[in-house]
Amino acid sequence: MNIETVILLIPLLPLIGCLIAGLFRHRVGRAGAHWVTIGAVAGSFLLSAYVAWEVFFNGLPVLDYSVYTWAVADGIRFEIGFLIDSLTALMMVVVTFVSLMVHVYTIGYMAEDDSYQRFFAYLNLFTFAMLMLVMANNFLQLFFGWEAVGLVSYLLIGFWFRKDSATKANLKAFLVNRIGDFGFLLGIAAVLMYFGSLHYAEVFGQVGEVEGTTIAIFGATEWSLMTFICICLFIGAMGKSAQVPLHVWLPDSMEGPTPISALIHAATMVTAGIFMVARLSPIFESSEVALSFILVIGAVTALFMGLVGIVQHDIKRVVAYSTLSQLGYMTVALGASAYAAAIFHLMTHAFFKALLFLAAGSVIIALHHKQDMREMGGLSKYLPITAATAWIGSLALIGFPFFSGFYSKDLIIEAVKLADRPGVAFATFAVYAGVVVTALYSFRMLYLAFHGPTRMDEETRSIAHESPLVVTVPLILLAIPSVLIGYFTVEPLLFGGALSDAITVRAANDVVLALADKFDGPFAFALHGFVTPVFWLAMLGVAIATYVYLLNPSLAERIRARAMPLWTVLDRKYWFDELYQKVLTGAGLKVADGLSRGGDRTVIDGWLVNGSARLVGRMSGALRQLQSGFLYHYAFVMVVALVALVASFVLLK
């Protein structure tokens, strides 16, 4: 098999798996469906690993080729093609590995579900779509993958379509994403207009020439074209990667089954925005303004969404807000031009966040679909493996030295400090403060779920037990990279130039390069990690959580009562949902109703259409009066008219 066949098979296998499990769901049965789909993803993973091996260790040159021509219109070629470089290879491995773990885990999690086959079909379809997204060599295919993962996300959030909350959440997710895509599409349109192509390489090659162009949008004010394009594209990323203010769909997406929260709404799809900006770094590097914008949006998300996580009771929602906050960290890194650091955090986060979600899912199965942490406590006795892996995930999340999250998060913070553009001061504050917050909500969750006195009722306590092997094995397999992957990859990925064929940073912006001087190996870096302020801030968060939620549980209630206004702000999530649902959606529906009733039915149909019909009717009614059918009426009119005619001739003469 030549390399191109291998690459083509990587997305095709899950697509075929999806078709088999979805369309022949009765024929293949439950076991058939999971074997087919798992086989497909496993195949994809092995082939991706092979391609990654070739790319990173055997010096496979960058491949950029077309698979087929989608259309040729107006002389513009729209291609479907692959770009295989270090960034793609890394993403392929992460996506297929996490996907494989989630597939296996699903056997346990969905064991009792009637729509078992449909779920596996969707999981395969998602893997296909996500691979198409990361492997794209052009904007068209990027957009295809972008929307296709959105479609699967929609289908999976609403997987339990009988639940009203689930179908509300999936509609919301799709529409909020569409707002982002609206910006994204305008950005793509601008790229096509000014670069004459949608092929990455051709576009990147022209950035230098196009950079100085300005465009007028509002009146005569000239805007930098590159800033316009970058912000439009980034609006797309804000939708998909759930950045404030387009973040509102992600917490609600937790209505979907937990495996997809792990796969789609933590590890892969939501990072598509981060991936996109990194992939398009040559474009984003050309606009300081856009990068500042990205920096600030990311910082706001990182800090303020983390804060909301502190007051959540639903175990999945804590992890969801944590995901928002971590996506904020990645976005901050992008805004600081530390693309490699963002991708590095994307990778470590994919492992430990998928782990945390799956651990939360394991708790949920054990308690028969109870998710409220107020009804948990002391679970470590019942679910030792789940508890241990959740600890590992949390330690990685708070950035405890030597854990994978430590390397990625610490480097983001260091990079932001070195960056030099408007917004850096705020972003630095946000990422530091975020460390305390992260530690606080993470340990709050650990304590409330796994430690302290149990608050489960008798019945739940009698059924709570460790999950089956199909659940715990993926947990363990994800726990391993959550601990180790940072240690082993930090040096090559950030400082060894492993991503340099994919990521372009201008010399003046290259904060990652500046960090390289200070970096003397992963071991020394982690040791040094114990004496940095970041570590002590994290410990502060852990200490607060330990004191409030473990040692002194009644304190939490008292603090809440004392800080009611603050608590309310967090509990209401800054009223974003109210703003969108009541004000914007409400106004939209009012406009719709007004236009339908007022515009279409009253003005156009009522006045113009039926009105003119009535007018014709009335006029003909009036004319009809003349034709009475009585001869003497006609004779009378004739005589009068004749007299008038003759008289007029006589008089006017």
Added chain:
Amino acid sequence: MLDWPLLSLLIWIPIAAAFGVAALGVRAPKLVRPVALIVALISFVLSLVLYAGFDVTTSAMQFQEKTVWIGAFDVNYHLGIDGLSLPLILLTTLIGVLIIVAGWRIENQPHLYLAAFLVLQGLMVGVFSALDALLFYVFFEAMLVPMFLIIGIWGGPNRIYATIKFFLFTFFGSVFMLIALIWMYLQSGTFAILELHDFPIALSAQIWIFLAFLIAFAVKVPMWPVHTWLPDAHVEAPTGGSVVLAAVMLKIGGYGLVRFSLPITPDAAAALDWLVIGLSLVAIAYIGFVALAQSDMKKLIAYSSISHMGFVTLGLFLAFAIARNTGETTGAGLGITGAMVQMISHGFISGAMFLAVGVLYDRMHSREIGAYGGVANTMPWFAMFAVLFFMANSGLPGTSGFVGEFMVILAAFHANFWFAFVAGTTLILGAAYSLWLVKRVFYGEVANEGVGKLKDLGRREWLVLTVLAVLVIGVGVWPYPLIEMMEASVTNLVEHIMQSKVE
């Protein structure tokens, strides 16, 4: 086979067969449906022969047939097709087959029902292949009669209001077209469309002619604000009537703009493009909102059709604004290609959505969204198709619904950022009304006893929806063959309309 008069056969076989089918109805009612189906299949196969023999590299008219019709006025029976008409003919014959399969169960005078559809199909092919303006006009008007009967006889309770509204609207519009054609005949001495393309006309006269054509075709498309006949007609029409109306008849408006308005009066089109663009953008955004407020499924889809047809009219008229904005014509062809693709795609998707509503209506006898809920519980396969088609309707990449809108938005950006901006709102509005309908009809617990008793798709329904699903995905994944068919003609059209005809 290629030297046969294929276009004439495509027009007259179904029309002649229609009389046979109508006559059979009295003597052998069992044969009616199979015969009609065979005729439709023969037409479809003939249209495929047309496709097979079509030369995509030229913009010249192909498969031409010409005989004198009314010698005294130089009116000819002149047929021919190029890349702009062929895709629409293929769409017509395909939809013709699907409608007959979908209407297998019509019990009220099936022979006349099928005969009306066969006549209509022949006339629509006539419209798409006529190269003589008077011949076009005759087909264009004659088409109203079978459609009038279809809605008037097999329609819903309020069908009389709907048919009269439908008839008066379209008839009102086409009278202006006739006046324009006669005026041009008096000036040029010909009704030949291709000769009129090259016939120079002063700007002031062009403007009058343009407006006359615009009224005729805007009603057909329909464009805002002459669109209100469409929701009424759809609501009252039987499923087959709605399908043919949405899938094919609306395209005649778009086709008219591309065959008459743009090439015959390019200067007027350049001068008045703001009008068409403005109305198109209103259609896309305003009607998008109106669709959101509908509680009747057919009305919602009808409004969605108007909004999507807004992309057709927008794409067709972007060329001049692009030339003014950028000083070159790059993007103009993209807009027109996008408009043409959108017409075909909308044919598939709107047809499929009306068929889907028909599937529900046959079982529950209601079009109200509120009468449903949780249909996915009892009809899972049907729900799969429905989600696919409504997703396609909201322009999901990988489906045909994406291709045309994507191209038109890309082209609109070349003309003016704000055109693209307003057109882009369809991404949000289209998804909102489409998926909200899906949520209310298909998701949730089984809403009532009726829904609880629903049976999933039957074999015929499977067949029809599968064909459309394959096409929707096929065109979405690989639009190349479709676009290749029209590319030479589009390029030629762009060159043509950029030349002034004012002497």
